[in-house]
Amino acid sequence: MLFLYFISIFNLINSLLTEQCPSSNFCKCSSDLTIITCINRQITDEKLINLNNQFPKSTIILNLSLNxxxxxxxxxxxxxxxxxxxxxNKIHNLPSNLFTKFSQLSSLYISNNLIKTIPKTYNEISNINLDISNN
Structure with a gap:
């Protein structure tokens, strides 16, 4: 049992140490992998599905603008x-659980998209910088 515990800890540490920046064709990263910039790379939903698993868990800032x-x-x-x-981007809808999925989120910039309605759950949110202009 103790052996399995050590194996689990080893795998966790190994996965954290081997995190890398997503494909350089799409993104640039800070040296500590906390800032990921994927600006104007023609990223579609399909490409984002593939990239999502490549984003380091240490990511604090993610910029996917102009895609x-x-x-x-x-x-x-x-x-x-x-x-x-x-x-x-061309985002039409915002998920109502966005702030549940990203509990640390303090700034959300979604200006210049195609959003017509904001979920009611967003009314209850405070202490966040939210830019929804030009939708």
């Missing part, structure tokens, strides 16, 4: 995310 995203439901496993920039 071709229509949804953000594919973003997962970014528990430390504090700033998300989705400006200048």
């Amino acid at each position: 071709s995203l229509t949804s953000i439901n594919f973003l997962t496993n970014l528990n430390n995310l504090q700033t998300l920039d989705l400006s200048y």
